[in-house]
Amino acid sequence: MSEMSAGPAAPHAFVLSPGPHLHVEESTRRIMWWVNGALAPAAIWGVYVFGWNALAGIAASIAGALGAEWLGARMTGRRTTLADGSAFCTGLLLALTLPPRLPAYEAFLGGVFAIALGKMIFGGLGFNLFNPALLGRAFLMASFPLAMTSGWATPRNWFGASLDAVTSATPLAVIKEHGFAAGLAVITSPAGFWNALALGFRPGSIGETSVVLLALGAGALLARRILTLTIPLSVFAGVAIATWHTGVMPIHLMSGGLWLGAFFMATDYVTSPSTVNGQVAFGLLVGLLTGIIRVYGGYPEGICYAILIANAMAPAFDLWFRPRRTAPAGTPS
Amino acid sequence: MSAHGTTPAVSGPPPSPWQLLVNGILTENPVFRLALSLCPAVAVTTTVLNGLILGVAVLAVQVLSSMTVAIFRGVIHPRVRIPVYTIIIAVWVSAIDMTLAAFAPAVYAQVGLYVKLIVAFAIIISRLEVFASRQPLVPSFFDGLGMGLGFLLALVTIGAFRELLGNGSVLGYHVLPSQPLLFFALPAGGFFSIALLMAFFNWLERARGGKPAASGGSHG
Numbered sequence: 444m445s446e447m448s449a450g451p452a453a454p455h456a457f458v459l460s461p462g463p464h465l466h467v468e469e470s471t472r473r474i475m476w477w478v479n480g481a482l483a484p485a486a487i488w489g490v491y492v493f494g495w496n497a498l499a500g501i502a503a504s505i506a507g508a509l510g511a512e513w514l515g516a517r518m519t520g521r522r523t524t525l526a527d528g529s530a531f532c533t534g535l536l537l538a539l540t541l542p543p544r545l546p547a548y549e550a551f552l553g554g555v556f557a558i559a560l561g562k563m564i565f566g567g568l569g570f571n572l573f574n575p576a577l578l579g580r581a582f583l584m585a586s587f588p589l590a591m592t593s594g595w596a597t598p599r600n601w602f603g604a605s606l607d608a609v610t611s612a613t614p615l616a617v618i619k620e621h622g623f624a625a626g627l628a629v630i631t632s633p634a635g636f637w638n639a640l641a642l643g644f645r646p647g648s649i650g651e652t653s654v655v656l657l658a659l660g661a662g663a664l665l666a667r668r669i670l671t672l673t674i675p676l677s678v679f680a681g682v683a684i685a686t687w688h689t690g691v692m693p694i695h696l697m698s699g700g701l702w703l704g705a706f707f708m709a710t711d712y713v714t715s716p717s718t719v720n721g722q723v724a725f726g727l728l729v730g731l732l733t734g735i736i737r738v739y740g741g742y743p744e745g746i747c748y749a750i751l752i753a754n755a756m757a758p759a760f761d762l763w764f765r766p767r768r769t770a771p772a773g774t775p776s
Numbered sequence: 777m778s779a780h781g782t783t784p785a786v787s788g789p790p791p792s793p794w795q796l797l798v799n800g801i802l803t804e805n806p807v808f809r810l811a812l813s814l815c816p817a818v819a820v821t822t823t824v825l826n827g828l829i830l831g832v833a834v835l836a837v838q839v840l841s842s843m844t845v846a847i848f849r850g851v852i853h854p855r856v857r858i859p860v861y862t863i864i865i866a867v868w869v870s871a872i873d874m875t876l877a878a879f880a881p882a883v884y885a886q887v888g889l890y891v892k893l894i895v896a897f898a899i900i901i902s903r904l905e906v907f908a909s910r911q912p913l914v915p916s917f918f919d920g921l922g923m924g925l926g927f928l929l930a931l932v933t934i935g936a937f938r939e940l941l942g943n944g945s946v947l948g949y950h951v952l953p954s955q956p957l958l959f960f961a962l963p964a965g966g967f968f969s970i971a972l973l974m975a976f977f978n979w980l981e982r983a984r985g986g987k988p989a990a991s992g993g994s995h996g
Contacts, residue, residue, distance in 0.1 A: 552957075558966065586959035 459761070467491030474669050475528030481660030482535055482707065489649035490658050493543035493596045497649045501538040504548035504579075504647055507554025517562030529568050533557050536576035539650025540747065541583070549587050553579040573754045574714050577652030577747050584747075592616075595646040613647045615698055615743040631637060651700040661706040670710050673719055674726040678705040681730015689738055701733065704746035714754040721757075721764035729753045790915035800922020802984070806899040807930035807970065808977035813899045817934060818966035820890050824947050827935030828928070829880075829887050830894075833872050835924030838900050840868045842908040849909050861904045862895065869894045899927060930973075936967050947959030 490498045500507040512530035516523045524530070534554045541550055557579025565571045584591050595613055645652055664670040679696060695701070709715060709729050716725050729749045736745025782984075792797070806812045819828045844864050845852070852860050873891050876884045884891070894900070903923050908916040939945055942961025944952035959965040 582959055585962055585964060586957045588958070 457572045459733070471529065472527045475532050477664060477667060477669055478707070479528055479532050481663050482532075482539065482555055482650065484656040485650045485653055485703070486535060486539060486661055488653050489539065489543070492652065493649060497543040499547040500541055500543065500545055500550040501535065502647060503551040504538035504541065504554040505534035507551040507555075508537070508558045508579075511558035511563065513561055514565070519567075521567060521640075524568060527568070530558055530562075533562070533575045533579070536703075539577040539703060540576070540580050540648050542591060543588050543596040543649050544594035545583075545587070549583060549590060552586070553583040553766065556582040569713055571713055573751055574711050577708060577751050577754075580747050581751060585593075592763040613645075613743065615737065621630060643707050647698075648700060648703075651703050652703050654697060657702040657706065661702075664706075670706065673722040674710045674715060677723045677726020678709055678730040678733070681727040681732075682734045683730070684727075685731045685734020686738060695734065695737060700744060700746050704733075704750055705729070708746075709750050709753070714757055716757050716760040716764065718764045718766050719760065721760035724764060725753055725757060725760050728756060790911050791989040793915075793918040796915060796918040797922040797925070800919065800924070800926040801929060802926075802977075802981065803930050804923075805926040805930055805977060806923055807927060807934075808974045809981070810860065810899070811974075812902060812968065813897045813927065816890050816893065816897065817931060817970055818963060820887055820959055821931055821934040821938055821966060821969070822938045822942070824932060825883070826887055827931035829876075829926075830890055831928030831931040832914060833887075833891050834894055834897065834900070834927050834931075835921075836929070837868045837894050838874050838903065839917060839920040840871075840885075840902055841865050842903060842916045844868070845904045846910040846911060846913045846916035852909070857905075857909065858901070861901050863910075865904075866895050867898055899923060933973060934966075934969050937973065938965065941965075941969075945981065966987040 486501055490501070508530045509525060513523060513525055515521075534557070537553055537557050538550060541553070557575040560582075561573060561578035562568065562571045632687075650657075661670060661675070665672065678701070682695055682701060683692055686692045689695070705726075709726060710731030716722050729746070732749035732752055733745045736742055736748060742748075800806075802809075804810055807814065807817045816830060820830050841861075845861060848864075869892065869948050872894075873888070876891060877888065903919060907919045911919070936946060938960045939947075940952070941957045942955060942959070942965060944950055944955050955961070957965075960969055
């Protein structure tokens with residue numbers, strides 16, 4: 444993904460040039476701010492449902508990411524790229540995966556790590572091997588395991604009722620610990636089954652809970668063709684295959700950070716394969732690993748590590764699923 | 777001449793002791809510049825003390841092996857030199873291993889496994905091959921001393937970095953409240969610590985007007 448810029452202004456009214464004639468409309472900057480806008484509803488909803496702690500976490504994570512981006516660009520003598528929205532996007536995505544009651548300074552450190560060691564050290568935008576936001580999350584999981592797995596807040600009730608900062612486990616964590624029935628009880632206790640799973644009135648990370656709002660944002664990006672459905676659908680297929688035998692496949696498909704990860708993280712242009720077949724294989728790998736980690740692994744949610752592992756495989760997928768040559772063999776390319 | 781192209785004058789007149797010490801500690805620091813013996817550098821450096829003990833053991837083995845090879849370099853047939861070097865290293869490792877077990881059993885319980893593995897540390901046999909097999913006793917002694925000190929310094933630095941950030945303590949004394957960043961005490965954090973310190977040493981070397989790292993990609 445390269446920054447596209449207009450050439451020097453032509454002195455004549457008409458410029459004759461051989462084809463192909465490309466009409467450049469999209470740029471990194473436009474795409475990134477569209478992604479940020481698409482994430483905004485879920486983020487605002489997270490603040491509404493979980494309270495001001497969530498806002499502090501989001502602000503701190505974005506501040507950390509922007510600070511690291513500015514400092515990294517300064518230290519390496521590169522052009523500052525703050526305005527292109529990519530660092531903002533990393534900070535926002537990271538924040539949406541964090542528990543609402545995580546201390547703000549820890550979210551800040553996560554943002555710094557994500558950009559400094561996840562992106563700038565590889566050479567900046569377009570050169571990173573792994574999704575920076577998820578690297579930030581993995582770093583926070585390793586550094587603050589307690590806060591990262593117990594900082595959940597009980598969600599606000601369906602418009603109205605008090606917001607007590609009582610910690611409670613996420614549905615996936617309860618299913619992991621106490622079985623499916625207990626998990627269902629957690630989901631339905633404040634607001635009922637569909638309210639919980641679709642609207643997000645359930646304990647969880649700041650931005651993961653409302654499937655409807657995530658789908659809305661993803662729909663806007665699909666309409667603008669910033670996203671395609673190839674990777675997200677493959678991810679869902681992979682999760683469905685891996686959790687089929689558990690009998691609660693719909694819960695797995697509707698819960699956790701799956702929607703956030705499948706639409707907004709696995710689809711990162713830089714860290715996913717570029718051919719359609721490669722993207723299918725990549726998405727299936729993400730989904731299968733997510734399901735396997737959720738069902739058999741040590742963590743209740745596995746999308747973060749699944750995407751990071753698949754990121755490492757992305758160059759291999761690009762190699763194994765090369766685009767077919769359309770020109771006859773022997774034609775100079 | 778081997779891959780370590782910047783070793784000063786391996787066949788000419790021997791460099792001065794001071795040059796050799798600086799070379800081992802800074803210019804060709806085994807861990808930060810040559811990227812040798814990274815396995816133990818990650819594995820044992822969760823605390824300063826572990827790094828210190830293993831560093832001292834490696835220093836002793838390196839100096840003694842370099843001196844031994846320098847003394848016998850005239851009678852070691854080139855075709856069998858690698859097995860002979862390995863035996864020489866193994867002799868000194870066994871001696872150090874038994875000494876530690878006898879005089880510091882508590883520490884030995886922590887790092888004993890890695891002390892035995894010093895036989896296979898790439899840095900030691902690499903110095904024997906590159907330097908001690910071609911130079912007289914005194915320069916070989918200082919080369920071994922410089923390399924051993926460089927390794928010791930690297931292990932202590934990494935250990936201090938990781939113990940401070942991962943555990944909030946230095947040499948077991950708590951200087952920070954709680955554990956600031958547990959990440960750095962974990963194996964993954966070990967790789968990040970070494971990478972960050974390596975970047976710092978590269979920057980330092982560039983600031984001194986040196987060349988980019990000579991080697992790299994070596995294992996052991």
